[in-house]
Amino acid sequence: MFFYKKRNIDGFLLVDKPIGISSNNTLQQVKSIFNAKKTGYIGTLDPLASGMLPICFGESTKFSSYLNNSDKKYNVIAKLGEKTSTFDSEGIILKKRVISFTSIELECALKEMTGSINQLPSMYSAIKYNGIPLYKYARKGLSVPRDIRRIKIYELNLIEKKNNLIELNVFCSKGTYIRSLIDDLGEKLRCGAHVISLRRIQIGSLPYSKLVTIPYLQDLSNKKNIKKLNHLLMPVDATVCFFKKIYLSNKQSLHFQLGQKISFKSDIQNTLVRVFEKEKKIFLGLGKINTEEILSPHRLISM
Numbered sequence: 001m002f003f004y005k006k007r008n009i010d011g012f013l014l015v016d017k018p019i020g021i022s023s024n025n026t027l028q029q030v031k032s033i034f035n036a037k038k039t040g041y042i043g044t045l046d047p048l049a050s051g052m053l054p055i056c057f058g059e060s061t062k063f064s065s066y067l068n069n070s071d072k073k074y075n076v077i078a079k080l081g082e083k084t085s086t087f088d089s090e091g092i093i094l095k096k097r098v099i100s101f102t103s104i105e106l107e108c109a110l111k112e113m114t115g116s117i118n119q120l121p122s123m124y125s126a127i128k129y130n131g132i133p134l135y136k137y138a139r140k141g142l143s144v145p146r147d148i149r150r151i152k153i154y155e156l157n158l159i160e161k162k163n164n165l166i167e168l169n170v171f172c173s174k175g176t177y178i179r180s181l182i183d184d185l186g187e188k189l190r191c192g193a194h195v196i197s198l199r200r201i202q203i204g205s206l207p208y209s210k211l212v213t214i215p216y217l218q219d220l221s222n223k224k225n226i227k228k229l230n231h232l233l234m235p236v237d238a239t240v241c242f243f244k245k246i247y248l249s250n251k252q253s254l255h256f257q258l259g260q261k262i263s264f265k266s267d268i269q270n271t272l273v274r275v276f277e278k279e280k281k282i283f284l285g286l287g288k289i290n291t292e293e294i295l296s297p298h299r300l301i302s303m
Helices: 023-034 058-068 103-112 134-138 178-188 214-222 226-231 236-240 250-257
Strands: 011-017 039-041 050-057 072-080 082-084 093-096 115-119 149-162 165-172 193-203 245-248 272-277 282-289 294-300
Touching: 011 023, 011 058, 011 214, 011 236, 023 039, 023 050, 023 214, 039 058, 050 058, 058 236, 072 178, 082 178, 082 193, 103 149, 103 178, 115 178, 165 178, 165 193, 178 193, 214 226, 236 272, 236 282, 245 250, 245 282, 250 272, 250 282, 250 294, 272 294
Parallel strands: 050 193, 245 272
Antiparallel strands: 011 050, 039 050, 072 165, 072 193, 082 093, 115 149, 149 165, 272 282, 282 294
16 A cells, blocks of 8 residues: 555545455455545445445545435346255255246246335344344354344346346345345245345446446555546545535535524425535535525535
């Protein structure tokens, strides 16, 4: 690493997490490459999953929770005919069954699993209990209490079925566990199923085209290309890009930054908005305009 002093960096990066390492391990590698003081990630992916892992730097960490509540999309490949202890290929095969369902039965099963459903998270998921991921308990042969969750599957689309493999794209709400979903699908099809490949391809409206790999970042670091590394960072407000923008005058901005309420005429009411200083287009934070046209600071950038 060519930096000596840790840097105050503000921004946002979409990292393509590889298979085989935890989300936190991915974060630490990226933090080291940028030599950043403050970082965080959004939406845990367990070691067997790959794909989109948003990483926040500096001030953008203040807004990570808004993106974490966003809907997500996954690509999953499952093996039919085998039910495993972990709902994926790392587990022990508990039961083998003949694959005998028809294409119509598959279509009906996918339709039945679309919409609002209850789901019990797998012990091999990345959800935390007392600050520790469930899969760490499971690997020690332990089971801990888990709450049934109400989730929503917006789309469950068949991409391909070939022999005993099936590929699906899943568009779902926060808190959905794809391994559990595939295990449930296997039971509906009376043959069992488990995940052999899982990749997150979208969070909210973040662009897949912006994904960067750790080897690419490391290569830029090795070449001491600070400018290119910094150029990869998206703006701080990228994590809240789904909120509408409003612009304040310089005088209004000063009051807003001090945490003061200000009068602001707008058609947008009772929802969060991104607040910018009009002249320099500087992001100031999030605010909320009430029905009396008063703008209140909600979450501010440190200036």
